[in-house]
Amino acid sequence: MAKGNKRRKVAEGEEKPKAVVESEENELSESEEEPSKPAAIATEPFISDGRYRNKQRCLVLCSRGVTARYRxxxxxxxxxxxxxxxxSKLDSGKEGIGRAVNDIAEMRGCKSVVLIECRKRQDAYMWLGRVGGGSPGPTARFHVTNIHTMDELRLTGNCMKGSRPFLTFDESFNRISHLKLLKEIFIDTFGVPRGHPKSKPFVDRIMSFYYADNRVSCCFASCLVEIAIDYKNDERMSDRSSGMRTTFIIRLRWNEA
Structure with missing residues (x-):
């Protein structure tokens, strides 16, 4: 009977060896230290349907007295x-040029504006900003210099009319505080909305902005994909200057429209 009782006790687990007890304690301590990992959530990739949702428009005009070069x-x-x-050319009248631009933008349903005015038929100033609607934004004024139009340069680049541009900025627009605001103004003004009826559904040109000595240089280029004729069939991206070039001297950083 004694031998049977001992076998029954070992089978029931009443007495365990010390090595087994220590290993179980180590497993419990490790399970308590390791935090429980959250279950991974499956995310589906976002695919745009290309519909025209961002229906913002930009009003482009000039004041009366602008010379042919600025036109x-x-x-x-x-x-x-x-x-x-x-x-058409803007005649400010008695109420001022700002009030007239706001009224025209509201009638035409525009949220941003590009205005070129000429002083003494020599110096050109460009106004960029967000106007109209319930949330008028900041407006910046630039003194425009070093103007080279497309007809004057006659460059080799040839991008399709109506295509959407890549907007590129140098690292100063992410580092300096007031340039961050100017970057948003440039994106809001020159960025073509996706799916616009007058735009093409592809991108084949680049619009670059560079900052140095309180001046913003702007230039345009067409981007090309050159396919090398060899066994590897490599594709190489290159760009060729195609558009105008100009320099904006910052005169007024921001102001309410």
Whole structure:
């Protein structure tokens, strides 16, 4: 009977060896130290349907008294911005140029504006900003210098009319505080909305902005994909200058529209 009782006790687990007890304690301590990992959530990739949802428009106009050189610059901007709304020369009148621009933008349904005005038929100033609607934003004024239009340069690049541009900025626009605001103004003004009826459904040109010595240099280029004729069939991206070039000297950083 004694031998049977001992076998029954070992089988029931009443007495365990010391090595087994220590290993179980180590497993319990390790399970308490390791935090429970959350279950991975399956995310589906976002695929745009290309519909026209961002229906913002940009009003592009000039004041009366602008010379022919600055009118050609304005026409180049209109060519590069398929989402623009054209307006005839602006006569400010007694109420001032700001009030007149706001009224025109509200009537044409525009949220941003590009205005070129000329002082003494020599110096050109460009106003960029967000106007109209329930949330008028900041407006910046630039003194425009070193203007080279597309007809004047006659460059080899040839991008399709109405295509959407890549907007590229140098590292200063992410480092300096007031340039961060100017970067948003440039994106809001020159960025073509996806799916716009007058735009093409692809990107084949680049619009670059560089900052140095309180000046913003702007230039345009067409991007090309060159396919090398060899066994590897490599694709190489290159760019060729195609558009106008100009320099904006910052005169007024921001102001309410």
């Amino acid at each position: 050609h610059l304005l026409e180049d901007l209109r060519t590069l911005m398929p989402h623009h709304k054209k307006e």
